Amino acid sequence: MxxxxxxxxxxxxxxxxxxxxxxxxxxxxxxxxxxxxxxxxxxxxxxxxxxxxxxxxxxxxxxxxxxxxxxxxxxxxxxxxxxxxxxxxxxxxxxxxxxxxxxxxxxxKFSAVQFTFKDYVAIGAMSTDGAQFLDICMKLGKNILVSGGTGSGKTTLLSVLCSRIPKGQRIIVIEDSSELKVEYEHVVLFETRLPNEQGLGEVNIRDLLKSSLRLRPDRIIVGEVRGSEALELIQAMNTGHKGCLGTIHANSAEDALVRLEALAQGGDSQLSEKALRHQIGSAIDVVVQISRYPDGSRRIGSITEVMGFDQAGLYNVKPIYELSRLQRQADGKLKGELIPAGHLPTFMNEIEDNQIPFPRSKFNPR
Ligand SMILES: Nc1ncnc2c1ncn2[C@@H]1O[C@H](COP(=O)(O)OP(=O)(O)OP(=O)(O)O)[C@@H](O)[C@H]1O
Ligand SMILES: [Mg+2]
CATH class of the missing domain: 3.30.450.90 (Beta-Lactamase)
Incomplete structure (x- = not known):
């Protein structure tokens, strides 16, 4: 047994x-x-x-x-x-x-079988082009935040993304309680520890993130960013750790960045608010928003590029893919497609330089 x-x-x-x-x-x-x-x-x-x-x-x-x-x-x-x-x-x-x-x-309960990219497309949680684009983001080592509400499928999507990490890297995964399925040849798995009865011995995500930075990671993956570790994560992203991933509880790409900011502020940052926002704007490359819909399905609602923090005091975000209007079908299921929103990613040159066969036309640029 x-x-x-x-x-x-x-x-x-x-x-x-x-x-x-x-x-x-x-x-x-x-x-x-x-x-x-x-x-x-x-x-x-x-x-x-x-x-x-x-x-x-x-x-x-x-x-x-x-x-x-x-x-x-x-x-x-x-x-x-x-x-x-x-x-x-x-x-x-x-x-x-x-x-x-x-x-x-x-x-x-987590399904024993892990969703693959293919399954994720097959159940309608994302379009083929959306999947290919996320695959490209993973290949190019973009820093990605998966954002969504409670039970919207963030952890599951993060596992799906992890399955697309190119070979040959060193990955460190940090979680509160181990949920992510990361099948990878070179991976270090960390889990937090609660304090004992005397209130001693706690090891939190922030502690583990600090350790991770001294353990030569190529990518750091934080299961759920929900505390002051946000600050270290942002700094790691800004100091050459490409391809970091994490999930966050928020209802839109903008909200996700604002939430990250609020969490990082709890990390006794010496940074001014403006400096912190600039760091967030340059740390995060892409936010993938996932939601649970009234028919019980979970789908990607948008894939958004983050292009910094602008003079007007707002995060400069542009959706690359957005879910079309959902239409109810005879069986009660909702039908919709993740379609290009007309914004050409600023890293299009990188896609071309790496000879990735994903032409500009896929983004329906205006
Ligand atoms: N695309 C999907 N289609 C159908 N079911 C899904 C999908 N993604 C996740 N699920 C299922 O939805 C449930 C919640 O998923 P998951 O734990 O990934 O959500 P979460 O957003 O991380 O939740 P929490 O906010 O509690 O951390 C799980 O049972 C999972 O198997
Ligand atoms: Mg989760």
């Missing part, structure tokens, strides 16, 4: 009431709001189920056991648990009184 199966069997007893949901391949997330209110995401849509735990105590016991199984705890002192289970599930739990209806949990 594989270690994954041994592990999952060990927690199976406690998770019996939701076992069918966890083993249903179509279910991607199980959300427990209280012992008798359990929802799932199935085919991208959220639905309530009839599954129930016997009472709050048995749900709480399940949460305790999951925590223990990964050497953590969830109790009065630490009423929140963030964990990645050995079989790949990501789990977050909050217990009462913070969770007012009862123990609350979300279990995200």
């Amino acid at each position: 594989s270690t994954d199966n041994v592990y999952i069997n060990s927690i199976r007893n406690f998770l019996q009431p939701i076992w069918n949901l966890l083993t249903d391949e179509k279910v991607t997330e199980v959300m427990i709001n209280s012992h008798n209110e359990i929802w799932v995401e199935i085919g991208g849509k959220i639905e309530r189920t009839s599954a129930q735990f016997k009472d709050e105590d048995s749900l709480r016991a399940a949460a305790n056991n999951i925590a223990q199984s990964v050497g953590r705890r969830i109790n009065n002192e630490e009423p929140r648990l963030d964990a990645r289970l050995p079989n790949g599930y990501r789990i977050h739990a909050v217990i009462p009184p913070c969770a007012r209806k009862g123990t609350t949990m979300a279990i995200r």
Whole structure:
């Protein structure tokens, strides 16, 4: 039996009431709001189920056991648990009184199979040209931010992009809890550590980023930029580390840059606001925006070039690809294409100099 199966069997007893949901391949997330209110995401849509735990105590016991199984705890002192289970599930739990209806949990299942670029195009999450363009950005070592809302598919898209890193580089991946699937020959994987019971020993993303910079990385990949490490990341990008990647929680390319700025400001920067913005404007090359749509699908909504910070005090951003208007089809699915927005990337010369067969006409330049 594989270690994954041994592990999952060990927690199976406690998770019996939701076992069918966890083993249903179509279910991607199980959300427990209280012992008798359990929802799932199935085919991208959220639905309530009839599954129930016997009472709050048995749900709480399940949460305790999951925590223990990964050497953590969830109790009065630490009423929140963030964990990645050995079989790949990501789990977050909050217990009462913070969770007012009862123990609350979300279990995200990651599909065992990794999406490839091809699959991503096949499910309509991006167009063939959009995919080729992102592939080019990866080849040329552009610094890319994947931006999107909660559960919009950022981590999945980041994994897809990582699969296109050209051979022969040294990659360092830094995550809070290891989620990314990076299959690469030369890769260093870092994961943060929570403080112990005495509040000691914490290692955060920023610490690991500082270490990474001394470990001769070619590319640094930060699973989710959500703290003051934004500052080091921007500086790494500006000091010759090409091809850095990260995800950020934001609703548009501009928002992503503003959010990065706010996060970097928390990093006791000696930089003036203006200098920081200039650094961000030159560090980030491309922002890929991903969203979850009402039909449950996740798609790339835009691919935007960042061309600096202008005199008027705004980030100079121009969409290269944008999603066309979505139209509802008979089966309820939305149909749309990622189409060129008319902006020729400023690095078109680089594409041509590298003899990449992707002509100017692909961008529909105005
Ligand atoms: N293009 C896609 N089409 C369909 N399902 C997808 C797609 N991308 C991701 N998913 C599924 O959507 C769920 C959320 O994906 P993911 O974890 O990548 O999102 P996220 O934006 O990183 O979430 P979070 O904000 O919680 O970190 C997963 O179950 C994943 O398998
Ligand atoms: Mg994520």
